[in-house]
Amino acid sequence: MSLSFDIALCFPDFALQVAAELPARGLTVLFGPSGSGKSSLLRVLAGLERGAEGRVSFGGEIWQDGRRFLPPHRRGVGYVFQDARLFPHLDVQGNLDYAVRRARGRGARPDPDVVGAALGLGPLMRRQVAQLSGGQRQRVAIARALLSCPRVLLMDEPLSALDAAARAEILPHIEALRDAAGVPILYVTHSAEELARLADRVMILRDGCVRREGPLAEVLSDPDAIPALGVREAGAVLPATLSAHTGDGLSVLSISGGELVLPRVEADPGARLRVRIHAHEVIVARRRPSALSALNILPATVTQVRLGEGPGAAVQLRLGEDLILARITRRSALALGLAPGVDCYAIVKSVAVAQGDVGGFSGE
Numbered sequence: 001m002s003l004s005f006d007i008a009l010c011f012p013d014f015a016l017q018v019a020a021e022l023p024a025r026g027l028t029v030l031f032g033p034s035g036s037g038k039s040s041l042l043r044v045l046a047g048l049e050r051g052a053e054g055r056v057s058f059g060g061e062i063w064q065d066g067r068r069f070l071p072p073h074r075r076g077v078g079y080v081f082q083d084a085r086l087f088p089h090l091d092v093q094g095n096l097d098y099a100v101r102r103a104r105g106r107g108a109r110p111d112p113d114v115v116g117a118a119l120g121l122g123p124l125m126r127r128q129v130a131q132l133s134g135g136q137r138q139r140v141a142i143a144r145a146l147l148s149c150p151r152v153l154l155m156d157e158p159l160s161a162l163d164a165a166a167r168a169e170i171l172p173h174i175e176a177l178r179d180a181a182g183v184p185i186l187y188v189t190h191s192a193e194e195l196a197r198l199a200d201r202v203m204i205l206r207d208g209c210v211r212r213e214g215p216l217a218e219v220l221s222d223p224d225a226i227p228a229l230g231v232r233e234a235g236a237v238l239p240a241t242l243s244a245h246t247g248d249g250l251s252v253l254s255i256s257g258g259e260l261v262l263p264r265v266e267a268d269p270g271a272r273l274r275v276r277i278h279a280h281e282v283i284v285a286r287r288r289p290s291a292l293s294a295l296n297i298l299p300a301t302v303t304q305v306r307l308g309e310g311p312g313a314a315v316q317l318r319l320g321e322d323l324i325l326a327r328i329t330r331r332s333a334l335a336l337g338l339a340p341g342v343d344c345y346a347i348v349k350s351v352a353v354a355q356g357d358v359g360g361f362s363g364e
């Protein structure tokens with residue numbers, strides 16, 4: 001069942017006005033600068049902002065409309081915060097059992113063993129909360145939210161308090177959760193890496209309003225989305241299938257526009273993946289270069305060119321059925337005569353795609 005809302009919330013110095021419909025399953029990333037209203041929107045949906053006006057409904061059930069207001073505990077929302085907020089006097093099993101007890105009578109409950117396995121909690125069940133690392137605590141918090149049988153899962157920067165190693169450890173678990181949870185997930189982050197790895201859909205908020213909303217591939221390949229993502233972070237995400245590993249530490253991925261050779265990707269041949277290609281790592285050539293160190297030289301066609309006000313230009317390229325972005329200088333875009341319809345080559349260094357840029361594919 002989908003979650004739809006059209007809400008307004010006014011604080012003395014800030015106004016939030018957002019309307020959207022989240023599909024029945026899949027993960028929507030709410031992305032935007034600090035103070036754009038991301039947490040406030042989650043709080044409204046959870047029923048934690050009595051001052052919010054407008055309408056919120058889930059499937060056919062009205063959560064909020066005019067004077068009607070369903071309190072938080074009757075909405076069936078799972079909430080994961082930046083800090084895990086576990087019960088410190090219980091072990092991991094005790095924390096999960098609490099969620100299972102709370103969920104009683106709320107319909108189909110996920111199997112605790114399956115959730116525990118998906119989040120890698122098996123060996124941790126008898127540990128006290130104080131004996132867990134930050135990443136482990138967050139995994140327990142996510143499992144607990146799921147076992148409470150939520151109809152919607154709200155995750156507010158669940159990885160922001162963790163270091164890079166803990167984030168890398170937990171991201172594959174959230175990918176698995178996204179594909180298995182079967183409920184709408186709204187996930188707040190400032191991180192373009194989490195956005196690229198996890199989102200099925202993206203909603204970019206700024207100053208309390210939605211600036212852009214749509215499927216991940218569409219938003220990330222849009223030159224207009226670059227300012228919202230930041231020029232160093234912008235880049236498209238391509239679906240890929242791992243074809244083979246080579247003897248010299250590389251992996252070959254098949255994409256709709258050819259093959260990508262990357263540093264070894266830890267997955268089995270046949271695995272469906274998504275690969276993020278940073279716009280500033282793509283070089284554009286009008287002729288196929290030779291004697292070049294870069295391993296990926298892919299035939300492409302220019303679909304859009306946006307000249308910036310400064311020295312930069314954003315070029316959208318079609319590679320097979322997919323779109324990628326190249327961020328080059330305005331001078332190069334003009335010198336090469338790049339314009340929609342022009343055939344060219346997109347050149348991507350293998351090592352420009354890091355481990356964190358390759359994630360599990362979501363069966364959208």
Ligand SMILES: Nc1ncnc2c1ncn2[C@@H]1O[C@H](COP(=O)(O)OP(=O)(O)OP(=O)(O)O)[C@@H](O)[C@H]1O
Nearest residue numbers: 011012013014032033034035036037038039040041
């Ligand atoms: N209870 C409140 N009373 C008054 N103003 C508030 C209240 N809660 C939030 N605000 C204001 O609303 C705006 C949006 O805050 P919110 O926490 O939703 O932003 P955010 O996008 O989640 O930011 P961050 O990424 O820093 O967490 C901010 O200007 C904040 O100061």
